Amino acid sequence: MWKPLLFVCSVLATLLMWGSDQPAVRVAPTDSVGPRTLEKETATAVVRDYLQAWQSLSGALDQNRPDLLNRDFVGTAKEKLTDTIQEQAKLGIQTRYQDGKHEIRLVFYSPEGLSIQLVDTVEYDVQLIDHEKLQTTQHVRARYVAVLTPTEVQWKVRVFQAESE
Amino acid sequence: MKAKLIFWLGVIWVASTQLAMAQINLRLPKTVEAGVAFSIQTAGSGKAVLYIVGPAQVLRRDVELGETTSFAAGDLHNAGHYLVVLVGSSSTENGAFDVTSAHQPTALSFIAKPSRLPVDLHDGISGVAYVFDTFQNLVMQPTQVSFHLAGVAGAPQTRTVPTHNGLAWTKMDSASKEGAAQFVAQVGNVSDTRVIQQVPGDPCRLRMNVRPSGQRLALETEPVRDCSGNAVPDGTIVTFTEMYIGGEATVDVPLKRGIARTEMPAYKGATISVATGVVMGNEIHWGKE
Numbered sequence: 255m256w257k258p259l260l261f262v263c264s265v266l267a268t269l270l271m272w273g274s275d276q277p278a279v280r281v282a283p284t285d286s287v288g289p290r291t292l293e294k295e296t297a298t299a300v301v302r303d304y305l306q307a308w309q310s311l312s313g314a315l316d317q318n319r320p321d322l323l324n325r326d327f328v329g330t331a332k333e334k335l336t337d338t339i340q341e342q343a344k345l346g347i348q349t350r351y352q353d354g355k356h357e358i359r360l361v362f363y364s365p366e367g368l369s370i371q372l373v374d375t376v377e378y379d380v381q382l383i384d385h386e387k388l389q390t391t392q393h394v395r396a397r398y399v400a401v402l403t404p405t406e407v408q409w410k411v412r413v414f415q416a417e418s419e
Numbered sequence: 420m421k422a423k424l425i426f427w428l429g430v431i432w433v434a435s436t437q438l439a440m441a442q443i444n445l446r447l448p449k450t451v452e453a454g455v456a457f458s459i460q461t462a463g464s465g466k467a468v469l470y471i472v473g474p475a476q477v478l479r480r481d482v483e484l485g486e487t488t489s490f491a492a493g494d495l496h497n498a499g500h501y502l503v504v505l506v507g508s509s510s511t512e513n514g515a516f517d518v519t520s521a522h523q524p525t526a527l528s529f530i531a532k533p534s535r536l537p538v539d540l541h542d543g544i545s546g547v548a549y550v551f552d553t554f555q556n557l558v559m560q561p562t563q564v565s566f567h568l569a570g571v572a573g574a575p576q577t578r579t580v581p582t583h584n585g586l587a588w589t590k591m592d593s594a595s596k597e598g599a600a601q602f603v604a605q606v607g608n609v610s611d612t613r614v615i616q617q618v619p620g621d622p623c624r625l626r627m628n629v630r631p632s633g634q635r636l637a638l639e640t641e642p643v644r645d646c647s648g649n650a651v652p653d654g655t656i657v658t659f660t661e662m663y664i665g666g667e668a669t670v671d672v673p674l675k676r677g678i679a680r681t682e683m684p685a686y687k688g689a690t691i692s693v694a695t696g697v698v699m700g701n702e703i704h705w706g707k708e
Binding site for chain 1: 450468470472473474475476477478479497498499500502504506511513515517519520530532533545547549551555556557559583584585586588590
């Protein structure tokens with residue numbers, strides 16, 4: 255009697271966990287960001303592109319496809335994630351990152367407008383899959399520091415680093 | 420009956436948890452400095468697989484439970500938050516720890532703008548320095564960055580700024596004299612230099628003289644300088660305009676060795692003016708009607 259009930263509960267929990275695509279996002283007021291004045295449109299674009307980068311990261315690490323990083327990452331961040339994906343592929347591992355909640359604070363907009371730094375307290379779930387076998391699902395809360403730089407049409411993540419809270 | 424069942428299920432769950440904990444036990448460091456050797460202690464017996472997983476790096480090791488698993492210097496070198504998963508034959512245990520950037524900065528990413536600007540501009544030059552360790556991690560521990568701007572003229576400017584979230588920034592004034600300046604950002608033994616060209620500003624004062632040259636007028640400016648006394652670059656266009664009864668003549672002349680020269684027709688009663696950019700010079704009224 256208990257076993258089917260437990261199974262149904264775990265399936266429901268999994269569905270709830272992985273079913274919603276859109277994370278909850280809260281952005282702190284950007285009035286005091288400087289030293290360059292941050293226009294509302296710029297702040298909106300930066301947050302949009304940063305959240306999009308999480309989607310790219312998720313797909314790339316899940317499918318072990320570094321090419322999925324190209325749209326949203328450059329420089330060191332892209333190199334490090336690419337290395338992780340190559341290592342995962344070598345080991346037969348996949349990781350699924352599902353971001354559930356972001357609390358984003360834009361902290362620095364450089365005087366010449368060539369970089370923006372943000373701090374994100376993010377909650378996400380990670381699934382570790384080794385040779386098609388799910389090994390664990392973990393809920394994580396971490397503080398990420400990201401530096402984004404502008405390209406022709408969007409902001410791309412150049413530094414992406416988690417820190418202890 | 421139902422209460423008993425729930426009680427015994429609870430007992431079984433607690434017992435199984437305790438048993439699993441007894442079988443596998445992870446002892447993790449709270450934080451590890453990037454690139455530094457560390458170890459993970461497990462309890463129990465038998466074989467297991469140890470995973471260290473993060474977006475920045477992933478490691479997988481076959482381990483013997485009850486033994487210490489050592490990771491050599493450089494094995495885990497990317498700063499970040501890592502999950503640790505130990506999968507045994509009958510149970511799985513999870514943990515987490517952080518890898519922090521190395522304390523010693525070894526690289527700077529220094530952005531100085533603009534590369535060329537007029538002299539005597541307050542806060543006209545900006546410098547932003549991102550500080551990295553040897554593994555290209557942003558060094559999050561506050562670190563003093565020294566910014567130094569020195570050129571051919573004027574007193575050097577130095578500012579020391581602590582990093583916040585791995586970056587430090589400053590603004591500097593351009594010198595009052597034209598020329599190249601070295602803009603240096605330094606942290607510890609690491610430095611990065613950018614060259615800033617300081618060029619003369621807009622002309623400050625424009626004055627011309629006139630003298631007859633046969634049937635024409637020879638017009639010549641005095642040396643054109645900016646407000647700090649720097650010669651305005653050759654090639655800067657100076658416009659001479661002559662207005663006379665029945666017409667107007669305009670001549671554009673580039674500065675050559677700081678002076679613009681030209682000739683224009685000598686109309687009696689003509690008014691000749693000179694200008695460059697938004698700066699107007701003097702006017703001369705030639706002869707009488």
